Amino acid sequence: MKNGHDKKNTNPTIKDVAKIANVGIATVSRVLNNSGKVSEKTRERVIEVIEELGFSPNIHARTLSSKNINSLSFVVPDMGNEFYGIMYSLLESRLSKHNYRLIVFPLIDQISLEKIKQNTDIIYQTDGVFISSLSVTNIFQSRIPQKTIVLIDSFDERFDSVYVDNENIGRTAADYLLKNSPTKTNFYLVTFKELNNEFTSFVFAKRDKGFLEVMEKHNKKVKIIYADLLWEGGYKALESHIKNKPKNYISVFATCDMLGVGAKKYLEEKNIVPKRDYSLISVDNLPISRLFKLSTIRQPITEMVEIAYEMFISSSNGRKKVENYKLEGKLIERET
CATH class of the missing domain: 3.40.50.2300 (Response regulator)
Structure with missing residues (x-):
């Protein structure tokens, strides 16, 4: 095979694709969703790596069927935004130490939202949910999953939240x-x-x-x-x-x-x-x-992810009281 890989990874992730293609996770997401600007050369390279690894969006189903890996949902507005790509990478690296696989659910259109509303999406089968920059009520309506939910970059007094003022x-x-x-x-x-x-x-x-x-x-x-x-x-x-x-x-x-x-x-x-x-x-x-x-x-992305991660772990270990953290931005003065 090209890129020096002799056989397909049995459970490749979007992170694997990004690393081998030498691009960011957000770029891979844009190729998969056909959204945002990606050069034709980069698009071809990403698609080639996807084919070589055998990566598929259906990885969600394979992850859920694994007996050795617990799965968590990560609901975001759009993985094509670099902000969420960085957040995903930081969160995934921490959770993987506890044998959790983070599954991304980008709400890029009304169809993806309706699937969640109808309670048919596999998001309800995962072991917990991280939601970034979105409203829990607007997403799930009255069918809020009865599992650990942590909000990042948004606030709801009913759920663990870490957000910026x-x-x-x-x-x-x-x-x-x-x-x-x-x-x-x-x-x-x-x-x-x-x-x-x-x-x-x-x-x-x-x-x-x-x-x-x-x-x-x-x-x-x-x-x-x-x-x-x-x-x-x-x-x-x-x-x-x-x-x-x-x-x-x-x-x-x-x-x-x-x-x-x-x-x-x-x-x-x-x-x-x-x-x-x-x-x-x-x-x-x-x-x-x-x-x-x-x-x-x-924006304190690293701090938000660290706090969200700690809240999820402590909640999974039995903490009942809801925690909310409000962080501040920091001025970085450069040329402008």
Whole structure:
């Protein structure tokens, strides 16, 4: 076989595919779900590895039939987002030490959600459920599984939860821009408009709220631009409102790193220089933010996963009292 593998792994995982194809887990997920941008060369390499390993989405069924491995569900909005790919890797590495296999359930469309609602999905057969950035009630309706449920990056007082104070993240972003902006400044909020449906976590709405409250307190007008949740979304957002280099200073709050990368790329193409002509801050502190030297507010992904893991283990060992942890973001100042 190619890639130096003599035989197929009897139980390959998405992590195995990513490692051998030399790509991220999020990239493999995008290929499997045919979502997001992946170059044709990368797509072909991932598909080749999938075929060589014998990997299949039906791995869920094989995992559940194993007598030696306990399975847990990981319900996320979209594994194509690097944020959730990192979260999955961290959580899976910790749980594997206790012989748990983490099965991903990305709610990428209405069909996948309806399966869970109808109580027909194998998510009900797993030994526990981790849910990230989604509402338990909206997902399961009245059929909430009677097993350990841990929420990551979302809050529900009925269940163990670890989450970030997103309103305070918005306030931190506002304080940063106000500190770095001269009197004559045009302020922009580049964000994602969440629809009020089953997929909504209101993470972005909370960041928007905290940011706008501070700006209003300082009598600053803010142009709100809604964008697609891709780096191209941030690019197009500023492209639609800043055609040429403006006379006033520019200050931008992009509510996630993907939007921030696109916004910075557009400003660079217009020869608008950071800290001289503009300030920009985003949220997450993903690896791409370091590459683009974005000032950002770090989401404590590692800490959230560690706490979620500990809550699951202690609950499995008999703890009855519900635990909730609220964490804070941390300002990371770079070029912008």
